[in-house]
Amino acid sequence: MIKSFIQEVAEEVLDTPVQLDECVFVLPSKRACTFLRNELLKKNKKTVFGPTLYSIEDFVQELSGVRLVQNTVLLFEFYQAYLEINPEEEKDEFYVFSKWATTALQDFNEIDRYLIPPDGIFSYLSSVKELNHWYLQEHKTTIQKNYIKFWNNLKDYYHSFRERLLQKQIGYQGLIYREAVENLEHYLQSNESKKHIFVGFNALNTAESTIIQEFLHSTDSEVYWDIDAAFLEDPEHDAGLFIRKYRNSWKYFEKHPFKNISGHFGEEKNIEIIGIPKNIGQAKYIGGLLQKLETNGSGLSNTAVVLGNEHLLPPVINSIPPGITSVNITSGFPLNLSPIASFFNILFEVNEARSSKGWYHKPFIDFLSHPSARILFKKGNNDYATFIIQKIQSENIAYIGPQFLEKYIPQELNPIISKCFFYAEETEAGQIIKNCLDLVLELREVYSSDQDKNPLYLEYLYRFYELFNQIDALNTAYSSIAHLKALKSIYKELLLKESVDFQGEPLEGLQLMGVLESRNLDFETVIISSVNEGILPSGKSDGSFIPFDIKHAFGLPTYKEKDAIYTYHFYRLLQRARNIYILYNTEPDVLEGSEKSRFLLQLSMNSHPLHSIKEIIASPVVPVQKRSVVQLTKTATVIEELKRIAEKGFSPTSLTNYIRNPLDFYHQSVLGIKDTAEVEETIAANTLGTVVHNTLEILYKPHEGKLLSTELIEEMESGAEELIAREFRKVYKSGDFSRGKNLIIFNIALKYVEKFLQQEKEDLRKGAEIRILFIESNLKKAIHIPELGFPVYLKGKVDRVDQRNGSVRIIDYKTGKVNQGDVEIVNWEDLTSDYKFSKAFQVLAYTCMFDEAAIKDRIVEAGIISFKNTQSGFLRFSKKDKAGAYAKKDSTIGEEIREQFLAELKKLILEIFDPGIPITEKEIA
Numbered sequence: 001m002i003k004s005f006i007q008e009v010a011e012e013v014l015d016t017p018v019q020l021d022e023c024v025f026v027l028p029s030k031r032a033c034t035f036l037r038n039e040l041l042k043k044n045k046k047t048v049f050g051p052t053l054y055s056i057e058d059f060v061q062e063l064s065g066v067r068l069v070q071n072t073v074l075l076f077e078f079y080q081a082y083l084e085i086n087p088e089e090e091k092d093e094f095y096v097f098s099k100w101a102t103t104a105l106q107d108f109n110e111i112d113r114y115l116i117p118p119d120g121i122f123s124y125l126s127s128v129k130e131l132n133h134w135y136l137q138e139h140k141t142t143i144q145k146n147y148i149k150f151w152n153n154l155k156d157y158y159h160s161f162r163e164r165l166l167q168k169q170i171g172y173q174g175l176i177y178r179e180a181v182e183n184l185e186h187y188l189q190s191n192e193s194k195k196h197i198f199v200g201f202n203a204l205n206t207a208e209s210t211i212i213q214e215f216l217h218s219t220d221s222e223v224y225w226d227i228d229a230a231f232l233e234d235p236e237h238d239a240g241l242f243i244r245k246y247r248n249s250w251k252y253f254e255k256h257p258f259k260n261i262s263g264h265f266g267e268e269k270n271i272e273i274i275g276i277p278k279n280i281g282q283a284k285y286i287g288g289l290l291q292k293l294e295t296n297g298s299g300l301s302n303t304a305v306v307l308g309n310e311h312l313l314p315p316v317i318n319s320i321p322p323g324i325t326s327v328n329i330t331s332g333f334p335l336n337l338s339p340i341a342s343f344f345n346i347l348f349e350v351n352e353a354r355s356s357k358g359w360y361h362k363p364f365i366d367f368l369s370h371p372s373a374r375i376l377f378k379k380g381n382n383d384y385a386t387f388i389i390q391k392i393q394s395e396n397i398a399y400i401g402p403q404f405l406e407k408y409i410p411q412e413l414n415p416i417i418s419k420c421f422f423y424a425e426e427t428e429a430g431q432i433i434k435n436c437l438d439l440v441l442e443l444r445e446v447y448s449s450d451q452d453k454n455p456l457y458l459e460y461l462y463r464f465y466e467l468f469n470q471i472d473a474l475n476t477a478y479s480s481i482a483h484l485k486a487l488k489s490i491y492k493e494l495l496l497k498e499s500v501d502f503q504g505e506p507l508e509g510l511q512l513m514g515v516l517e518s519r520n521l522d523f524e525t526v527i528i529s530s531v532n533e534g535i536l537p538s539g540k541s542d543g544s545f546i547p548f549d550i551k552h553a554f555g556l557p558t559y560k561e562k563d564a565i566y567t568y569h570f571y572r573l574l575q576r577a578r579n580i581y582i583l584y585n586t587e588p589d590v591l592e593g594s595e596k597s598r599f600l601l602q603l604s605m606n607s608h609p610l611h612s613i614k615e616i617i618a619s620p621v622v623p624v625q626k627r628s629v630v631q632l633t634k635t636a637t638v639i640e641e642l643k644r645i646a647e648k649g650f651s652p653t654s655l656t657n658y659i660r661n662p663l664d665f666y667h668q669s670v671l672g673i674k675d676t677a678e679v680e681e682t683i684a685a686n687t688l689g690t691v692v693h694n695t696l697e698i699l700y701k702p703h704e705g706k707l708l709s710t711e712l713i714e715e716m717e718s719g720a721e722e723l724i725a726r727e728f729r730k731v732y733k734s735g736d737f738s739r740g741k742n743l744i745i746f747n748i749a750l751k752y753v754e755k756f757l758q759q760e761k762e763d764l765r766k767g768a769e770i771r772i773l774f775i776e777s778n779l780k781k782a783i784h785i786p787e788l789g790f791p792v793y794l795k796g797k798v799d800r801v802d803q804r805n806g807s808v809r810i811i812d813y814k815t816g817k818v819n820q821g822d823v824e825i826v827n828w829e830d831l832t833s834d835y836k837f838s839k840a841f842q843v844l845a846y847t848c849m850f851d852e853a854a855i856k857d858r859i860v861e862a863g864i865i866s867f868k869n870t871q872s873g874f875l876r877f878s879k880k881d882k883a884g885a886y887a888k889k890d891s892t893i894g895e896e897i898r899e900q901f902l903a904e905l906k907k908l909i910l911e912i913f914d915p916g917i918p919i920t921e922k923e924i925a
Contacts, residue, residue, distance in 0.1 A: 112174030287319030326509025649795030
């Protein structure tokens, strides 16, 4: 087994006569400190006082005497500096300020880390911005003046902000680095007896480089580089870019050896490059790989899973095989992925969407549907969340006002209501924060109870209690959070940095980490995920106000240097490993990387003779299950329910539903499962159809048995608009149809009715004699099926039966588009096997249900009037002798046609009741 870099350093240090308690080790990360401390402990054979170990961030804080604070605190401090500089009329509110200030803070940080003279770069930047845009214009607009003033003010913002932070002895990383360099001489004088050892650094900023060089020059200090000769000696390889520069430019190395150049990269390695579709596919593949390694006896004690994209952490955790119990997860579970985070996200969303009309129903229903909200709105056996949702949907309420809540929610829930639903623009941020804290405490009470006890949720709640207290403290100290938008922005920024830490042994078992956490650590088996362009390396995405050419001129890092950093980390992971599995996403999403990384192409093209490289495109280890067709056996209970339906009567719609998909028939007719009710913001097609049907029923019902006249139709026309509006109010309930799309749909309904009445009137003028026999008549007929031995009925409601010029017409209204071909058949068996002929089936069913005595010795026709195809008039059912344009049609419904239809109908009903024929799902085109 190859020695790790940390082991090599520990052995070399212990081989020298130096006293450990006089040593100060400085490493890139706290995690590397833990591993070095462990190696020193294992290899030291005597009892001694231990050395001091620092991560580089902690060390520069020690040098500077300035404390690092969170970005959110820095943002508030920056805002105070901004307010001091700008006149009252030019000040942005905090929410607007924060949108650009975060980028400015990143630039301030880089400028200080690289010890760039701030006045010089800011003056240069403002001159370039003015020159690039409006230098030649004699008169500048207000927008142009403000733009140029912003760039000119950056220097003042920097100095005022810096002065403010130093007064409080707090700072951002760059400021701490600059102060550390300035305080370096004092520290060196105070710690002359200490031996400082810098271990495993790569890309040093100017401040770090200055500090390390000063220690090497002025004291008995050492620096150990974690680099392989293969990268260091290759002038084109980016993995050695920075360390080559230090070896060639630092005066210290003119007289001292360059320590710890290894040659492990050229040793034997098994490398698999695996392309897998999607992130979940990668996570599942990692799980399968770990299972394979564990089963093969390879063990996982010297294995690391390194996540190129740390968003893979939750699915990878879920994919770890149950048998692997020793796992150390370094990054913690992101708090923003917890269920409590989604609760507060929706809480802010629902109140942000509140207008003068009330709370918008979609986020309102989403909030009440959240499991945590359901628990809060449950009292005893009463589930008020479900009750409110059903009321909103049944009443079709698009905006929920306070009156609605007062009407339907008991007073005991008023405290919860007031905390969950508030006036976003009027409620102070401090009160909203207090509401959130109170809700955390309410949820804690629930999840602490015996009935709903949930230790994991209690841990989440504790972290949210800390988070909202932190926001409250910031708001109290700075008073800059004016409204919900600003609060939400701060909340999201803080939330992204929070995590729930996992308990694990950092030195044992499988290690699961991000790329930066792997610095200085070596493993025999390494699994690296998401090695795609835009992730490893991260690419050109760089939020900065400073253009590339200015960065290059002043020595600030650009995306090129950042790519070299990722190159080093990637190849360093491979350096001492024996078994390497590199995964990339073959189907990356738009925001999650691009094609496979250039590192993989480089690795394949410049492969070492001792490297066994195998490239495969793998299917994800997710069992791809072909969806099987659902089949349900007709049990005795199902047959009994079908008998009950048969006694009440099968409707033509339910039977055509069976023809379309027997499973839907089972769900809707047998089980009584209805489609989920939703609030109709835009009037649905079925609502439009109901309104048109109801309107025509009201207009024609009083005239059953009468002959129609043009005067009667004109009377109907005069009241049509008011009647349609009344029916919309009845069917659409609280929905608004006075504007927008709904107003258009209202006018469509009006147009349908008016056009129908106009055509009716035109028919009368041409001499037609029309008598209304029945309107919306309820029909029911017994179907004699001896094989069943129990009564079966067919029932339905026919829209209209009239007598036109001696012929009886049985008419069904359709607001959708129907063509003549939809009510024509060639083969009778098509009626009960192909849903395409469902409209022909329906009109024939109405004909068979109609009182035979009423139509005896009369010519009977059945058909459809389509309001989207009114120009075609009455679309008659026809039986064609063959398919084709010249086929003979019979549009008269005689005894033979009724008998043929009844024969097909009986076959269909016998199939429905046959226990030997399962209820089988059909694929719906």
